[in-house]
Amino acid sequence: MEEGHGGREKGWEGGGVWRGRLRDKRQGVPGLPVARRAMLGGMEERYSKAETLALRRKHIGPSCKVFFAKDPLKIVRAQGQYMFDETGEKYLDCINNVAHVGHSHPYVTKAATKQMELLNTNSRFLHDNLVQYAQRLTATLPEKLSVCYFVNSGSEANDLALRLARQYRGHHDVITLENAYHGHVTSLIDISPYKFNQLGKDSKKEFVHVAPSPDIYRGRYREDHPDPATAYAEEVKKIIEETQKNGRKIAAFIAESMQSCGGQVIPPVGYFQKVAEYVRAAGGVFIADEVQVGFGRVGKHFWAFQLQGEDFVPDIVTMGKPIGNGHPMSCVVTTREIAEKFGASGLEYFNTFGGNPVSCAIGLAVLEVIEKEDLQGNATRVGSYLLELLVEQKKKHPLVGDIRGVGLFVGVDLVKDQQKRTPATAEALHLIYKLKEQKILLSADGPYRNILKFKPPMCFTMEDAKHVVEIIDVLLTEIEEATGMKTGNDVSTNTRCKIKANEGSPQLESANESTSHLNGAACRQENGFYPEKHSVPSKTIRT
Template identity: 75%
Template sequence: MSGVELEKSTTIDLRKKHIGPSCKIFFSHEPIKIVQAKGQYMYDENRQRYLDCINNVAHVGHCHPEVVNAGASQMALLNTNSRFLHDNIVLFAQKLQSTLPEKLSVCYFVNSGSEANDLALRMAWQYTGHKDVITLQNAYHGHVSSLIDISPYKFHQMSSYEMNPRVHVAPSPDVYRGKYRRDHPDPATAYADEVKDIIHKAEEKGGKIAAFIAESLQSCGGQVIPPWATSKKHVRKAGGIFIADEVQVGFGRVGTHFWAFQLQGEDFVPDIVTMGKPIGNGHPLSCVVTTREVAEAFMSSGMEYFNTFGGNPVSCAIGLAVLEVIEKEDLQGNALRVGGYLCSLLEKHKEKHPLIGDIRGRGLFVGLELVRDKHKLTPATAEAQEVIYRLKEQHILLSADGPHRNVLKFKPPMCFTKEDVDLVVEKIDNILTGIYPMHYHLFLGSTDLFLEIYSNGGMKEEVLQSKRIKT
């Protein structure tokens, strides 16, 4: 079958037959079949080009020639079990460590963000001798069982789920719609006090905190920019450690820094950092980086840590190439410039469009939250889905996330340009103008219709017209 391209309908039928039904795809009612990609663009089976605004996996651009060549050259030479001594793993570890604070010096290479976060938990349990974990409301850390336990974004969707009594959920530090907002005199301290209170209550019941794990910037939670410094102090005082999940936001995406946790200040150094997605530009590669103290405690358990493929020569060659491209092409600087330009353009449209409630982000990690009422912050979920589907019809790929699925999220390949920003913002402007006021009474007037639009993932203009008549 190699080299044979199936008809789209055949691909859909085979997927329904052989792929698990819980494995969802984008635009499931009208899926796009992607067969090729380059830079910030993806192409369907008809070679129609789509602008990719969401693929943080293809960090330095889809199919970057230097990354492709690095992997292919090493694959033609050697790929093997990672127990064999090889230069690539140590060279990659050395290069990766040079981007981090000196204290974070020991690497464990694995194959996915989920595997990295699971390993980080094991390290925390072993190092501290404690079992309790603090996570955040709306957090997502991976799909394995240990991580579903600390991912409210997932377990809140499961009606029969029984929460692990060792897991404690702190409020998401969302200053737009969270418990403490921008009008609070000190929201950072208020959210840290919530963590302190959780620690106290856990200790009253005989628990001891092993770790506080948090995405350096919450992605699935709605592109939230959190404050962590004081929370870390409370966790450390309780004998726990701080795990920074950089799986979605690391490697220069925030623009001003290489790692998003560095937004907390020079003195803020996590005990463990987990990485994934962008580290291999689409290749299955991830890493846990920690301190010498944590690494030695993990070794003292007496159980050897072994990963057949983690750190194999091909993966490490690819990882090295990604780091070199980021540096050579100044992609961190590009994220700062283009991301700033994106936010400034979106801000100009905020007053024009009643649906735009908030714009937040750093670098090329930006969220545009849509609301029906700027005072009540009523989530504009259906409208967000409508924007996404109309953008898709105009060959632009965007998605929505957050607890209400009303935050349009931008996390494109780092080669994204100002011209790309101009295009997507112009299209969003036009779509929002069409939704409001022409269709706005429609969304406000019918809860049933709202749910129908949301569940069907958007509706075409002629369907909207017919629904409006019925309404």
């Protein structure tokens, strides 16, 4: 393998090909006859891409979407922050927050193999890995958070968190944030406006209460507000008061420590403390969902909730994605008090795979790599540099409305109009597809799908940051030129994300209404994860 793991030390080896100018658009790739059983970096390709796609259509649920539906990627191997397709093409991965310590990290693989050779069984037997991992994991948290439940996914973790919260005082209602996503099981779709808003008007259950997202760029209280933390917390207080008037009881407030799918939103400092105070006074608990943002991603802290300050301790913390570098595992950590109330019901909690010796060995290995390779330090350094570079872009490009981030969790809010902050949904989608042509994997998310979402493997380098921003710079310039943004031509303003599928030169359909939250949702609903046909600005772009 030419790429060493953890590119930070070994550097960006393929940068020379990419830097400075855009790659030629790849021709004919979708139709390329791919030799079967071609050896690709040790990987035997069993099917041609067309065959893989056909089999997928036949045997995988249509609700399971692929990236870049128009021309999906077939990835056969990955290392560090790079992924390789079936032709050997190398992609820079800026989105995978699961391959946290880097794709295919040999230390993690070795730990998994060693343990698989010895034992993989359930947690009804005593095992050192389980307790050692619980000890190590809780050591990263405030002392009060000392009791673990090991499960298999962020969804299982958040579901269990709700069960813990509800058992605690026998309350049932949940306060969740606008645009929040907490998982795919029934109980979590119920509390995820990101999902249930797509199911129509009556999809919000009576026990669910939606508080405004503490988004100081697009939300109710913005950067010019004297105290947005208090203002947003007061909104939660109002909900609690109203709920109580109706005789309902709050079991929990749940929020990602930073909203990811919700649009890379970083809550103002002090917000969580105030919310926790109100929620606890009402007999509820504070659940910090760290599934997407935990494990040192924010750099200077191990957990994103710690950005709120040392005086803030959640009652329950849920973990997921990065915890096993891709291995299916997750965890809920809570206080002794809550755990004992849960135990007092007498109901056993048994999770067949949760906390097995292999999962724990992998979890331990991930913690060790984060420490040994100083990935938190790297997140701080590279993240700050990435932010700096992006802030430069903001000065330059009218399409860039806001840059926000901490560590290797960064959002770029694209707008059609900097004053009105009109989401540039189609432009973001176009950019994502153009970046793919340049072998860069990035995604757009948020309620309007206009936020570029950086959450790369933690071994992302300075050079990677420089490279991706350079390419974004060129592409934004092109889009702005094509849509006349710089010349005052307002073609792209107030356009909806509805797609006109013109073969050859797909066009963005204009409409005289602002992109609304509902439109954003409708867009996702129509087009799945990434639409089959993606829109581009109406003028032709030369690459």
